[in-house]
Amino acid sequence: MEVEETKVLMVSWEYPPRIVGGLSRHVHHLSMELEKKGVEITILTLGFPGVEEEVKRGKLMIIRENEEIAFPNPEFISYVYQFNLHMFRKLVEKRVDLRDYDIIHAHDWLVAPLAIELKHMLRKPLITTFHSTEYGRRRGIHTDFQRHIHELEWYLAYESWKVIVCSWYMRNELLTTLSLPADKIYVIPNGVHPIDLSKPLDYWRVRRRYALDWEKIVLFVGRMAYEKGVHVLLNAARILLSRRWDVKFLIVGEGPMRSYLINMSRQYGIYNKVYFPGFVDDNELSEIYRISDIAVFPSLYEPFGIVVLEAMSAKLPVIVSDVGGFSEIVQSGVNGIKVPPGDPVSLANAIDYFLNNREEARRLGERGYRDVLEKYTWSKIAEKTLEVYENTIREYERTGWKSMI
Secondary structure, eight states: OOGGGOEEEEEOSOOTTOOSSHHHHHHHHHHHHHHHTTOEEEEEEEOOTTSOSEEEETTEEEEEEOSOOSSOOSSHHHHHHHHHHHHHHHHHHTTOOGGGOSEEEEESGGGHHHHHHHHHHHTOOEEEEESOOHHHHHTSOOSHHHHHHHHHHHHHHHHOSEEEESSHHHHHHHHHHSOOOGGGEEEOOOOBOOOOTTSOOOHHHHHTTTSOTTOEEEEEESOOSGGGTHHHHHHHHHHHHTTOSOEEEEEEOOOTTHHHHHHHHHHTTOGGGEEEEEOOOHHHHHHHHHHOSEEEEOOSSOSOOHHHHHHHHTTOOEEEESSHHHHHHOOBTTTBEEEOTTOHHHHHHHHHHHHHOHHHHHHHHHHHHHHHHHHOBHHHHHHHHHHHHHHHHHHHHTSSOOOOO
C-alpha cells in the first residue's frame, strides 16, 4: 500500500498543550513528522482550557474532548473509563467517518477501553505504543489498583496487532510481564527535535534567573515522581555541597512528590542551593538547557527518557542512572557517564568529576550531540513507525479478519 493512502486514528489522553509526561510530546512530534511523510492522521485526545476542540493542519486533524466529565470521580480508574466514553462520543458528535481509517494507534493503557472497542467495531488493526508499564513503574504489582491497570495493559497488548516500545529494555519487560510473543513487538526509540543552538540567547540575563554568576548549574528535568530518583539527586547534592559550595541544583518539573522534595531540601539544609521552578514552557526549557553546565537524570525506572536526548542535543554533558533506556543511549566515558541507580555517593562523585574536568565534559557533550543527530531525530523515528503501519496493513489485507462495513 502506498504511503499517501495510509490513514491513522491516533488515540492519546494527552497532547500539547495538555502535558502530563513525555507521552504528550511523543505523540505531537511523531504525528507532525508522519503528516510530512504523507500520512493522514486524526488525533483524538482530551482537551485543555482555552484550546480549540478541532484543529486542522494539512493532513493532521486534532479532535479534543473539551467538555467536563458529567460526574467527577476522585477514583482515577473510574475517571479513565468516563473520559474514554466521552472521547467516543466526541467522534460521533463530529461525525467522523471511521470507515476510512486503516490503523488505530493507541498510546498506553489510559485509552485501552476506547481503542479496543474501536478495533472490534471497525475490524481494523490496532497498534499500541507502550511508553511504560505499571509493573515497571511500581517495581511490581502490590495493590488491587495496580493490578487493574496491569490487567488493562495485558488486555490492550493482547488485542493489539503490533506493539511498539521505545527500547530493548522495554521489549524485555513486555515479554516477561505481559507475556507477549517476541514477533509482535517492534523497538523504535523515542526522538527529539534538537535544541536550536543558533537561536539568539541573552546568556547572562537568562542564567541570572536561576543562579549566581559563580555557581555551576546542575540540571534535572522530569516529573517529580519516585521512579525519577529526584530524592537520590538531593542526597547527592547534600554530599557534594559538603565539599564545595559553587553549585546550584535546578530541578525543573511538576509531580506528586514536588512538595515532599522541597521539604527534603529544607531538612537537608540545602534549600538555598536548590531551585524548583515547576513546569516551564518549551521556550524557557530550551534556554535552561543552554545555560546549564551539567544535566543529571537519576531515574530508578526509565523505559527511555526523551529528556536525556534534549540535554544531549544542547551539547550538555549528561549523567544518568544505569537503568532501562538510559543504558542504551549513554555509553559511559563516550557520550556521558552512567552511575548505579539509587547510589547518591556515585552520583555526587560523577557531578564533581565533570565540574573538575571541564574539557572532558565538553568532549562528551559534543559526542552526545552528534549521536542525537545521527540516531534520534523524529524524522527517522517516523520512518520506522510508517514501516510498522505498512507491514501491519499488508498482513491485515491477507487475512479474513477485515471490515465488513
